[in-house]
Amino acid sequence: MKEFRVAHIVPVSHLEDTVNLQYHMCLAHLVNNDEYREHFAKMAKEGRFVLMDNGAAEGSQLQPDKLFAMYEQIHPTEIVLPDTLYEPGSTIQKSREFLVEMERRGVQYRTMAVPQGRTLLEWEACARIFVKDTRINSIGISKFLNIATKNRYIRLAACILLKKLINEYNRQDIEVHLLGCDEGPTIVKACHNECSFVRGCDSAFAYLQAQAGKMMSAEDDRRPGGTIDFINGCKQDNFAEYMDNFNTYAGVHNNGLSATWS
Numbered sequence: 001m002k003e004f005r006v007a008h009i010v011p012v013s014h015l016e017d018t019v020n021l022q023y024h025m026c027l028a029h030l031v032n033n034d035e036y037r038e039h040f041a042k043m044a045k046e047g048r049f050v051l052m053d054n055g056a057a058e059g060s061q062l063q064p065d066k067l068f069a070m071y072e073q074i075h076p077t078e079i080v081l082p083d084t085l086y087e088p089g090s091t092i093q094k095s096r097e098f099l100v101e102m103e104r105r106g107v108q109y110r111t112m113a114v115p116q117g118r119t120l121l122e123w124e125a126c127a128r129i130f131v132k133d134t135r136i137n138s139i140g141i142s143k144f145l146n147i148a149t150k151n152r153y154i155r156l157a158a159c160i161l162l163k164k165l166i167n168e169y170n171r172q173d174i175e176v177h178l179l180g181c182d183e184g185p186t187i188v189k190a191c192h193n194e195c196s197f198v199r200g201c202d203s204a205f206a207y208l209q210a211q212a213g214k215m216m217s218a219e220d221d222r223r224p225g226g227t228i229d230f231i232n233g234c235k236q237d238n239f240a241e242y243m244d245n246f247n248t249y250a251g252v253h254n255n256g257l258s259a260t261w262s
Contacts, residue, residue: 002175003260004192006252007051007202008243011233014207015039017240022257024048025202028055028062030230031070044075049261051112051202052076056083057142057179064101071109078110078138080179085144088126091116099135112177114140118148124161131165131174138199143180152183159195166197175199181250184221189251204228206246210236215245 005023012035018024019039026040044050052074055061061082062070071079081098084090095113102108113130117123123145130136139162141155151157155178166174174197181188181203192198205223209215212224236242247255 001196001260002199003254003258004198004250004252005049005200005258005261006247006250006255007200008206008246009202009204010207010239011228011230012036012039013233013235014239017243019043020256022049022255022261023200024050026050026052026074026076027058027230028053028067028070029058031073033231036231037073040076041074044077049078050074050076051177052079052109054080054082056080056085056114057144064098067098068101068105068107071107076109078112080112080114080140081136083114083116083142085142086116086118086148088115088117088122092126092129095130095136096133099133110137111135112138112140114142114179116142117145120145120149120154120157120161123158124165127158127162128165131162131169131171134171137173138175138177140177140179143178143182146182153187155183156187156191156194159191159198162197163195172197177201181205182223184223185216185246185250186221189249192251201250203246206239206243207233207236209245210239210242215242216249221249 007023007025024043030036040050082094113136115123115126117126141158145154176198178201188201208224208226211226214224
């Protein structure tokens with residue numbers, strides 16, 4: 001199993017602060033920016049783990065032709081298959097069609113499927129389809145499951161359900177990633193403490209902390225408010241300290257290179 005890591009999502013001004021990290025999340029809607037694109041292509045070339053998003057969470061999911069063109073520019077380690085927020089049927093259809101298109105094109109990347117649903121029951125039924133599909137290497141548990149159910153602890157319940165499905169279908173090779181971190185890092189920590197197959201989480205939480213000048217504490221690990229300008233966002237003082245603060249509460253003691261990711 002991979003040792004748990006956080007992919008810190010930052011504006012272009014702070015990309016340099018992430019170059020020594022093991023785990024990276026590249027946002028599809030920002031790839032048109034030269035500096036952003038070149039950074040993630042460099043990370044992938046140097047052997048870092050680069051997870052390539054599809055843009056759905058930002059409301060700008062790219063069409064398949066554009067996604068494939070983007071992969072050629074980045075050469076990511078793993079790609080997030082197309083999905084439709086909250087809609088399991090559409091998500092299953094899109095993901096299956098994309099897998100077929102990958103085979104047709106002879107394109108090989110690790111693949112992440114993102115189960116969707118408005119309830120945990122819907123989500124589980126969608127996740128079951130994906131866990132059974134051996135073309136899928138990992139499952140992404142979206143922050144939109146929190147939003148749909150209004151339950152801060154729902155992704156911990158989802159991880160426990162995945163443990164059951166992984167055992168049922170003998171998919172011990174499946175890895176799990178938490179997409180976003182609206183519920184706060186202490187619950188992220190609970191997820192990977194409960195389920196060793198949870199390899200990572202991505203979040204802009206640390207930058208929002210720095211922007212708000214707010215360090216987390218045991219009494220308050222809520223996500224700071226505000227928005228982020230990923231292209232022109234200002235460089236924040238002491239940003240590394242805010243990343244370390246988030247890592248501590250997420251249960252990460254070393255967010256650098258790890259032999260378990262080789």
